Amino acid sequence: MVILAIETSCDETAIALLEARGGLSAPRFDVLGSTIASQIPAHRPFGGVVPNIAKREHLKNLPIVYRQVFNDQFSNSNFQINHKSQIQNKDILKKIDAICVTVGPGLEPALWTGIGFAKDLYKELKKENPKLKLIGTNHLEGHLYSFLLTQKTENNKTQIPISKLFPAIALIVSGGHTILLRVDSLVKWKKLGETKDDAVGESFDKVAKMLGLPYPGGPEIQKLAKKGGPHAIDFPRPMLHTKDYNFSYSGLKTSVLYYLRDHKKTRKADVAASFQEAALDVLVKKTARAVKEFDAKSILLSGGVAANEELRHKLSVISHKLGTRFLAPPMDFNTDNAVMIGVAGYMSILRKKNRRIVAQGNMEI
Numbered sequence: 514m515v516i517l518a519i520e521t522s523c524d525e526t527a528i529a530l531l532e533a534r535g536g537l538s539a540p541r542f543d544v545l546g547s548t549i550a551s552q553i554p555a556h557r558p559f560g561g562v563v564p565n566i567a568k569r570e571h572l573k574n575l576p577i578v579y580r581q582v583f584n585d586q587f588s589n590s591n592f593q594i595n596h597k598s599q600i601q602n603k604d605i606l607k608k609i610d611a612i613c614v615t616v617g618p619g620l621e622p623a624l625w626t627g628i629g630f631a632k633d634l635y636k637e638l639k640k641e642n643p644k645l646k647l648i649g650t651n652h653l654e655g656h657l658y659s660f661l662l663t664q665k666t667e668n669n670k671t672q673i674p675i676s677k678l679f680p681a682i683a684l685i686v687s688g689g690h691t692i693l694l695r696v697d698s699l700v701k702w703k704k705l706g707e708t709k710d711d712a713v714g715e716s717f718d719k720v721a722k723m724l725g726l727p728y729p730g731g732p733e734i735q736k737l738a739k740k741g742g743p744h745a746i747d748f749p750r751p752m753l754h755t756k757d758y759n760f761s762y763s764g765l766k767t768s769v770l771y772y773l774r775d776h777k778k779t780r781k782a783d784v785a786a787s788f789q790e791a792a793l794d795v796l797v798k799k800t801a802r803a804v805k806e807f808d809a810k811s812i813l814l815s816g817g818v819a820a821n822e823e824l825r826h827k828l829s830v831i832s833h834k835l836g837t838r839f840l841a842p843p844m845d846f847n848t849d850n851a852v853m854i855g856v857a858g859y860m861s862i863l864r865k866k867n868r869r870i871v872a873q874g875n876m877e878i
């Protein structure tokens with residue numbers, strides 16, 4: 514199947530074209546083209562994503578991003594862009610079997626822009642291809658399934674059969690979510706826990722703001738943390754010892770706020786490193802506990818925070834100790850992108866899952 518995927522749930526306008534094949538036991542994907550227009554410069558002055566600015570930027574960027582995926586002529590792309598495409602010829606448009614668009618969760622004004630664009634395109638392309646499908650896709654399933662883009666693990670460099678990965682423990686960590694799942698197969702999972710307040714990525718963004726670092730804060734904290742001591746300051750590890758698999762990040766953020774208020778001369782690098790250590794410690798220890806409880810064969814990490822090198826390192830070390838495999842998407846597929854939406858869309862087709870093509874801001878995984 515040739516799949517065109519569209520993602521506009523937050524602050525990235527992304528479109529991808531991929532080829533998908535294989536059934537539920539061994540789905541395979543080839544990325545033909547992928548373009549991501551980041552809106553970071555537009556939101557940066559506000560220190561976070563502003564929904565109406567996101568909507569305006571998506572509306573402006575969607576047609577440009579679409580043309581770029583097909584390597585079409587484009588004039589002014591004055592946005593930061595991540596673009597890889599091997600498509601030479603627009604004839605491939607006639608071969609598209611499905612358009613997959615994120616319908617939730619996310620910011621509803623932003624989701625509607627992608628949905629509107631997908632519907633218009635669907636009407637247009639359906640004239641030539643009456644069998645064309647329009648598939649509503651869950652953004653979180655996009656993150657979850659992004660491990661399918663590589664089955665090579667950090668502690669095993671060869672391709673492994675998918676059945677050998679389950680049961681797995683999946684940790685989805687982004688700007689909006691912190692979720693731990695027990696995954697029994699590619700079609701069956703159970704939520705073990707999630708954050709009760711802020712998401713872990715959100716806490717990176719807020720602490721970065723307190724330290725005077727630009728948005729998004731995750732990469733900035735990671736960079737500054739390299740120069741500081743992870744154990745210089747003893748920040749709390751909220752909910753580390755609770756028996757459940759839930760998380761909480763708002764108390765940690767407040768501790769950093771009070772620490773900065775009371776220690777005006779502190780080294781910012783120590784604050785960044787000690788905050789990062791506290792934030793990741795809870796993720797890693799709860800993931801490890803779930804691995805033991807459910808005798809999991811692998812750990813699947815995804816979401817924007819999965820780009821954090823220290824988190825990847827810690828999970829890699831712990832999975833080595835526990836004898837599990839550790840899979841995380843290649844670097845381009847951690848933060849929001851449309852390739853993962855194409856993957857999740859294909860899985861929805863295989864699972865015969867039909868969703869309403871309307872924005873569903875609070876959609877669950």
Ligand code: KG4
Nearest residue numbers: 687688689714729731817818820821848849
């Ligand atoms: O998945 P994503 O692109 O968007 C959402 O669905 O939320 O995740 C974005 C989040 C932001 O909070 C950003 O600060 C965080 O991922 N992030 C990181 C890193 N890179 C991105 N957090 C920690 N370390 C990083 N290297």
Ligand code: ZN
Nearest residue numbers: 687816817849
């Ligand atoms: Zn995301």
